[in-house]
Amino acid sequence: MRELTYASAYAEAIREEMERDPNIFVLGTDIRIRGGHFGQLKDIGKTFGHKRVVDTPISEAAMVGMSLGAALTGLRPICDLNFEDFYLGAMDEVVNQIAKVQYKFNGQFKCPVIIRASSGAARSTGPQHSQSFEAWFAHTPGLYVAMPSTPEDIKGLMKTALRGSNPVIFSTHKMLSSLKGHVPEHDYAIPFGQAKIVKPGSDVTIATYSIMVSKSLQAAAVLEKQGISAEVIDLRTIAPLDLDRIAQSVRKTKRLVIAHEAYRHGGIGAEIAASIGETVFDYLDAPIMRVGSKHSVMPVSPILQDAITPNQNDVIAAVNSVMEGVKV
Amino acid sequence: MSISSQDARQEGRYSFDSFDSQLLKRFLKEMLRIRVFEQRAEELTLSGKVVGGVHLAIGQEAVAVGVMMALKEEDYVTGPHRGHHILIAKGLETSKLMAELLGKETGIVGGRGGSMHMADASKGMLGVNGIVGASIVIATGAAFTAQYLIRDQAAVAFFGDGGANKGQFHESLNMASIFKLPAIYVCENNQYAVETSVEYSTAAEHIADRGAGYRMPGVIVDGLDVLDVYSAAKEARLRAGSGEGPTLIEAKTYRFKGHSIGDLENYRTREEVQEWMKNDPIIRLKLSMEELGLLDENGWNAMKTEVEQEIEAAVQFAVNSPEPNVETVMDHNFSAEVTEHA
Numbered sequence: 001m002r003e004l005t006y007a008s009a010y011a012e013a014i015r016e017e018m019e020r021d022p023n024i025f026v027l028g029t030d031i032r033i034r035g036g037h038f039g040q041l042k043d044i045g046k047t048f049g050h051k052r053v054v055d056t057p058i059s060e061a062a063m064v065g066m067s068l069g070a071a072l073t074g075l076r077p078i079c080d081l082n083f084e085d086f087y088l089g090a091m092d093e094v095v096n097q098i099a100k101v102q103y104k105f106n107g108q109f110k111c112p113v114i115i116r117a118s119s120g121a122a123r124s125t126g127p128q129h130s131q132s133f134e135a136w137f138a139h140t141p142g143l144y145v146a147m148p149s150t151p152e153d154i155k156g157l158m159k160t161a162l163r164g165s166n167p168v169i170f171s172t173h174k175m176l177s178s179l180k181g182h183v184p185e186h187d188y189a190i191p192f193g194q195a196k197i198v199k200p201g202s203d204v205t206i207a208t209y210s211i212m213v214s215k216s217l218q219a220a221a222v223l224e225k226q227g228i229s230a231e232v233i234d235l236r237t238i239a240p241l242d243l244d245r246i247a248q249s250v251r252k253t254k255r256l257v258i259a260h261e262a263y264r265h266g267g268i269g270a271e272i273a274a275s276i277g278e279t280v281f282d283y284l285d286a287p288i289m290r291v292g293s294k295h296s297v298m299p300v301s302p303i304l305q306d307a308i309t310p311n312q313n314d315v316i317a318a319v320n321s322v323m324e325g326v327k328v
Numbered sequence: 329m330s331i332s333s334q335d336a337r338q339e340g341r342y343s344f345d346s347f348d349s350q351l352l353k354r355f356l357k358e359m360l361r362i363r364v365f366e367q368r369a370e371e372l373t374l375s376g377k378v379v380g381g382v383h384l385a386i387g388q389e390a391v392a393v394g395v396m397m398a399l400k401e402e403d404y405v406t407g408p409h410r411g412h413h414i415l416i417a418k419g420l421e422t423s424k425l426m427a428e429l430l431g432k433e434t435g436i437v438g439g440r441g442g443s444m445h446m447a448d449a450s451k452g453m454l455g456v457n458g459i460v461g462a463s464i465v466i467a468t469g470a471a472f473t474a475q476y477l478i479r480d481q482a483a484v485a486f487f488g489d490g491g492a493n494k495g496q497f498h499e500s501l502n503m504a505s506i507f508k509l510p511a512i513y514v515c516e517n518n519q520y521a522v523e524t525s526v527e528y529s530t531a532a533e534h535i536a537d538r539g540a541g542y543r544m545p546g547v548i549v550d551g552l553d554v555l556d557v558y559s560a561a562k563e564a565r566l567r568a569g570s571g572e573g574p575t576l577i578e579a580k581t582y583r584f585k586g587h588s589i590g591d592l593e594n595y596r597t598r599e600e601v602q603e604w605m606k607n608d609p610i611i612r613l614k615l616s617m618e619e620l621g622l623l624d625e626n627g628w629n630a631m632k633t634e635v636e637q638e639i640e641a642a643v644q645f646a647v648n649s650p651e652p653n654v655e656t657v658m659d660h661n662f663s664a665e666v667t668e669h670a
Contacts, residue, residue, distance in 0.1 A: 025476065051476070056503065057499075057502060057503060057506070059499035059502065059503055060499075061465055061495055061496050061499050062465050062468060062496065062499035062500050062502075062503045064465075065462065065464075065465020065466055065468065065469060065496060065500070066465055066468045066469035066472055066500075066503065067469060068465070068466055068469055069404075069406075069454065069465065069466040069467060069468055069469020069470040069471075069472065069473070069483070070469040070470070070472050070473045070476070071469070072449075072454050072466070072469070072470065073404060073454070073469070073470045073473035073474075074473060074477070075472075075473050075476060075477075077469075089495075092459055092461075092462065092496075093462070093465060096458070096459050096462065097457075097459070097462055097465075097466065101455070102660050102661065102662065102663055103440060103660045103661050104437065104440050104441045104445040104455075105437050105440070105441060105445070105447040105449070105455060106437040106438035106440050106441070106660055107659065107660035107663070107664075108437070108447060108448070108449040109447070109449050109454075110663050111663070141661050142661050142662065144662075164663075165663035166662045166663050
C-alpha cells in the first residue's frame, strides 16, 4: 500500500490533472519556486514553468477576479491564496461575482474557478492566520465547499473539482499537511456531496470533517473502551452537504454530535443540527450536541489557542452528555 | 501615443477627412440606436413596466461606440452597472435586452439579471456588473486567457470614475502591466459617482494620470467625440495585439440623466447639465457630417425611422414575451454539466 502525505497527495492531483488538461493553471503568491507557504505545490513550478504556475503580486481581488475572467473565457484556474484569512481581500469577487455568475447570466457561462487556501489553527498562527470560514461560503448559493481530511480524499476531491464546471472553495487544514495515509495508485475522483462512514458504530453519530475527523476518531477509540460505540462520518464537502447520510445514521444510533473547528456559534453544525431536527426528530433520544471553537478572536499563546479550539476531549464530553442517562 | 493630460484635439489624434462616410454613418446610427433604446427604457421604467434599477447612459454613447468599433468582434468586454450602451455597441440584440429590462423569459439572461447583469457569451460580452470595480478584474482575467491561449484577442473593461477609486482598479492595472496583458481599461469619467463629484472623490487631476504609476499609457479622450474615442481605442487595440500591454483611456464624458431613474439631481445645477448637453455626441457628429455634405435631412430621417422601428419592435417583443417559468427558479446556481471521469 502506497502512503503519501496530505500535501503531496494534493500536489499529485494537480500534477496529474495539469498533464491531462493544458487549460489548467495555478496562480498565487510564492508558488513557482517555494511551492506555496505550506509546500502544497512543491515541484509543480519546476515541472510546468512560469506559464502554468503563475506567481502574482499580493493582490487578492485581482487574483480571484482574474481567475473568474479566465474561467469565463475557457481556462481552469486554481487560485492559491495560501491562508484562508486572505480571502477577505477578495470577498466581493468570491461572493458577488464567482458565486453568482452562472445564475445571473442564466447558465450562459461555466465557472470552473478553484480557490485553495489553508484554514484552521496551527502553532500560534494567531488572529489573522488561523481562521475557518467555511460557514460563510456554504451560506452562499453557487459555491461548492470541499474540506478534505485525508490524503486519499484530498486527491480525489481535487480531481472532481478540476473535472467539474463549478466554482469550488477548496479548504485544506494546516495541521493536516504532513498527515500520511493510503492513496490509491489508480486514477480516481471522489464525488461531492457524499459523506463517508469512517468508523461504523451503533450508539451515537459523530458528523465531522477536516481536522476534526482524526480528533473524532481518537475520541471514538477512547469511547469504545468505555463501551460506547460511535459512528464517525466524514462529510468531505459541506456544500453540498450529505444530510441524508447523517439522517440515516441517526435513525440507527438515535444520537448526534457534530464536530468542527470553526466557531460553534453560527457554524455549519447549527445548520446540520436544525436540519436533522426537522427531518428525524422522532428518532432522537437526546438533544443534538455541537463541538466547535469558542467565539473569540484567536490568540497566539499556545495555551490560549488550545483553550479556544476543540479537541478529542471536547468530542468525548459531548458524546458522554448525549449518552447521559443511558445504561451502557 | 500621447501620455495623459493632453487635450485630444490639440494632439490632433484624428482628422475628420480620414474617415469614410460609411463608417461615420455607422458611428451615428449605433449611437442613435443606443439613445432611442434608452429613451424607451426610461419611459417603460416610469410607466412601471421595467423591473429593477435602471441607470441610463444617455450622453455617454460615444464612448461605447467609439471603443467597440475599434475592437475585433471576438474581443472580450465587461462593463459596470451603467451599461446598456456597451451591450448594444457590442452587438447584443435590442429585443432581448429590452425583454430583460422587463424581467421576461426571453430576456438576454432569462429575467435573472435585469439591467445591471446582462451578458452574451456568444458575443464575448462577459457582462455588465452591479458592483463598482468588478468589471476591471474580470476583463483582466479575460486578457490573461487571450495571452495564455495565444489568441489575437483583447479584453476591455469599462468602468466609471467611481470604479477608478476601488482597489480592483489598482490591483488590475498593476497585474496587467507586469504580465503585459492585452487589456484596455476604459474609464468613462461622467463626473459623478452617484452624487459624488470626481473633483471631490479623486486626488489626481486626471484619472488617466494614474496610468503612469502602472507604467502604461494613460490617454485622455473627449468622451463626447466618437471619433476621438475611436482613434485612441484603435491605438490601444494595436498595442494590445502587438504584445505591448495594457492602456488606460479616460473618456471625459457626462451623463445627461441622473444616476438612476428617479434621481432628484440636487448635487448638480441645471446649467451645468445644459452646458455639457451642448456637446451632445450624436448632434455633434450629425452636424459635422451635414457640414461636410455626408448627411442630408432625408438621410437622417431615414436613419431615425429605421432605428425607431427597430426599438419599437424590441419593446413590442418585450411586452408580449412570457414571464419566466417559476419551476426554473433554482436552475443555474450550479452548472448541470456532469463531471467527467468522476
